[in-house]
Amino acid sequence: MALVNTKKMFEQAYKHGFAIGAFNVNNMEIVQAITEACKEEKAPVILQVSKGARAYANHTYLVKLVEAAAIECPEIPIALHLDHGPDFETCKACIDGGFTSVMIDGSSHSFKENMEITKKVVDYAHKFGVTVEGELGTLAGIEDEVSHEVGSYTRPEEVEEFVKYTGVDSLAIAIGTSHGAYKFKPEQCTVNEKGILVPPALRFDILEEVSRRLPNFPIVLHGSSSVPQEYVKMVNENGGQMPNAIGVPEEELRHAARLSVCKINIDSDLRLAMTGTIRKFFNEQPSKFDPREYLKPARANIKEVVRHKLIDVLGCAGKADICK
Ligand code: G3H
Ligand code: 13P
Ligand code: ZN
Numbered sequence: 001m002a003l004v005n006t007k008k009m010f011e012q013a014y015k016h017g018f019a020i021g022a023f024n025v026n027n028m029e030i031v032q033a034i035t036e037a038c039k040e041e042k043a044p045v046i047l048q049v050s051k052g053a054r055a056y057a058n059h060t061y062l063v064k065l066v067e068a069a070a071i072e073c074p075e076i077p078i079a080l081h082l083d084h085g086p087d088f089e090t091c092k093a094c095i096d097g098g099f100t101s102v103m104i105d106g107s108s109h110s111f112k113e114n115m116e117i118t119k120k121v122v123d124y125a126h127k128f129g130v131t132v133e134g135e136l137g138t139l140a141g142i143e144d145e146v147s148h149e150v151g152s153y154t155r156p157e158e159v160e161e162f163v164k165y166t167g168v169d170s171l172a173i174a175i176g177t178s179h180g181a182y183k184f185k186p187e188q189c190t191v192n193e194k195g196i197l198v199p200p201a202l203r204f205d206i207l208e209e210v211s212r213r214l215p216n217f218p219i220v221l222h223g224s225s226s227v228p229q230e231y232v233k234m235v236n237e238n239g240g241q242m243p244n245a246i247g248v249p250e251e252e253l254r255h256a257a258r259l260s261v262c263k264i265n266i267d268s269d270l271r272l273a274m275t276g277t278i279r280k281f282f283n284e285q286p287s288k289f290d291p292r293e294y295l296k297p298a299r300a301n302i303k304e305v306v307r308h309k310l311i312d313v314l315g316c317a318g319k320a321d322i323c324k
Pocket of ligand 3: 084179222223265
């Protein structure tokens with residue numbers, strides 16, 4: 001089927017207590033890994049492209065790769081989404097150039113400026129049936145080239161005015177997640193009985209208050225990789241150095257997906273699976289040099305990470321048909 005916007009996906013996700021996985025794509029192997037897992041698990045999916053991905057792989061290549069996936073996987077709904085659109089011009093280029101959904105990330109601006117720029121994108125996007133995600137609050141970590149030392153939680157008292165004024169279709173909020181593989185410092189964590197570091201809980205009180213103020217409205221969580229320790233170990237045992245890489249516990253994401261969170265962004269976990277697998281491959285087989293030989297196991301492991309997310313975290317396996 002043709003690429004879709006996120007409207008129906010979010011309606012169903014909200015109604016049935018699951019979330020759509022939004023996975024970042026930068027090359028063919030990542031697109032294939034994600035969509036093959038979604039096809040096999042009958043899951044709707046959002047493939048998202050950042051400003052950095054467009055700079056790396058080129059807009060046209062990425063659009064065509066995603067369109068190829070839609071041809072190969074006609075039985076599942078796929079949305080092509082701009083992740084962290086920095087300005088109106090980038091959003092317009094994506095709307096004009098085949099994307100079905102865009103995010104305008106005005107979170108580094110004042111509340112008023114964020115409202116104005118978001119409304120401008122919404123007014124343009126809706127003429128073409130493209131859905132729009134806005135953001136209130138900032139996540140710690142790196143959002144494209146912008147590094148935020150500390151984030152600021154979303155202020156629930158701002159969300160009604162923002163959504164009403166801008167007309168956005170979904171809203172990303174900050175409740176303690178952050179981008180990248182180092183989401184929490186070890187000193188912020190407690191140690192459980194198995195000796196595993198447990199990060200501070202997400203601010204579900206903020207999520208609940210936002211949802212109370214915005215009934216039936218889809219909420220988005222960025223920075224939601226769980227940083228699987230199996231892959232951190234694989235990286236570190238094969239020449240890498242990623243000490244203290246800590247992610248969001250998957251049970252918290254599953255809980256959020258049962259509430260109003262309809263889109264969960266995952267990128268770092270796929271990067272870790274790819275990097276760990278390739279490092280291990282070269283450590284074990286240093287004389288190899290055919291990229292197909294190391295990209296193949298990397299792609300297979302990304303696919304299994306995605307499958308696990310669909311089934312155990314997002315709860316969207318088997319939901320493709322109701323999202324069409
Ligand atoms: O939010 C950021 C995503 O993980 C994309 O990262 O800007 O390095 O492509 P990127
Ligand atoms: P992670 O770095 O946790 O994978 O978050 C990705 C993201 O939010 C993309 O917008
Ligand atoms: Zn993000």
